[in-house]
Amino acid sequence: MNVIKKKINRLFLHSFLIFIGVVWLLPTFGVLITSFRTAADVARTGWWTIFTDPLSIKLTLAGYIKVLTHGNMGKAFINSLIVTIPSTILPILLASLAAMAFAWMKFPLRTALLAGTISLVSVPLQATVIPILTLYNKIGLTGKFYGIWMAHTGYGLPLIIYFLYNFFKEIPHELLDSASIDGASTLQIFSHIILPLSIPALASITIFQFLWVWNDLFIALLFLGGNPNAAPLTVTLSTLVGSRGQGWELLTSAAFISSSIPIIVFFSLQRYFVRGIMAGSIKA
Numbered sequence: 001m002n003v004i005k006k007k008i009n010r011l012f013l014h015s016f017l018i019f020i021g022v023v024w025l026l027p028t029f030g031v032l033i034t035s036f037r038t039a040a041d042v043a044r045t046g047w048w049t050i051f052t053d054p055l056s057i058k059l060t061l062a063g064y065i066k067v068l069t070h071g072n073m074g075k076a077f078i079n080s081l082i083v084t085i086p087s088t089i090l091p092i093l094l095a096s097l098a099a100m101a102f103a104w105m106k107f108p109l110r111t112a113l114l115a116g117t118i119s120l121v122s123v124p125l126q127a128t129v130i131p132i133l134t135l136y137n138k139i140g141l142t143g144k145f146y147g148i149w150m151a152h153t154g155y156g157l158p159l160i161i162y163f164l165y166n167f168f169k170e171i172p173h174e175l176l177d178s179a180s181i182d183g184a185s186t187l188q189i190f191s192h193i194i195l196p197l198s199i200p201a202l203a204s205i206t207i208f209q210f211l212w213v214w215n216d217l218f219i220a221l222l223f224l225g226g227n228p229n230a231a232p233l234t235v236t237l238s239t240l241v242g243s244r245g246q247g248w249e250l251l252t253s254a255a256f257i258s259s260s261i262p263i264i265v266f267f268s269l270q271r272y273f274v275r276g277i278m279a280g281s282i283k284a
Helices: 002-035 039-044 062-069 073-104 110-122 126-139 145-168 173-181 186-197 199-214 218-224 233-244 248-281
Strands: none
Touching: 002 248, 062 073, 062 248, 073 110, 073 145, 073 186, 073 199, 073 218, 073 233, 073 248, 110 145, 126 145, 126 218, 145 199, 145 218, 173 186, 186 199, 199 248, 218 233, 233 248
């Protein structure tokens, strides 16, 4: 009876998870189908018509071609890469050094500084925008790529430091002591021991930071919105929505172009994702 009960429970659990997965993916699938439909079909019928009346549906790449060849989408795609890559590398590099210091070094006010850093995670981003924008306008950083790099780095540091700190402090102390006795410097210990052992955590936080920056509209609109030559995909897509109105086949095509890089990043690092999350977030 226990075996049968376990099988029934497992079947119920699997069925529930499959149902949740289908419900979660259904809107995305609808957007994907819409991106390949003609403007006339989109205006006349819903995307589910491909199942109810497949012979009446014409699939085309016209939406993707028009998005890539008209407007500023190609430039915006490059701009998103220019914004996102440094805005991911810089905070993770700085946070790694800070997390190592908090986890392994003894210095005055270490606990207070760590607590203050972690408390910044709860500060609403919107509460900091006005003073930072005022400062940026005074020193001429608005509309510049290095200005938004600094902004994303500052906003991302508290959470990344906390995440990596939890991981770093679980590394066996004997490894660091042995390396120190053998004459390794702090930088050598960091680069040859801590970083290689922390690849799962680094991969996990890289995914989070990359997705956050790539999909960000609020900060990009405020700090780069005044410079159309530096506008990333999110800002360009918001303009596309306003200028195209009901051109859903264009909007959906642009959305999937925008999502292509995050999908590649996620699947490239997914094997480290669960290990990094488990090791870097629940250990305290």
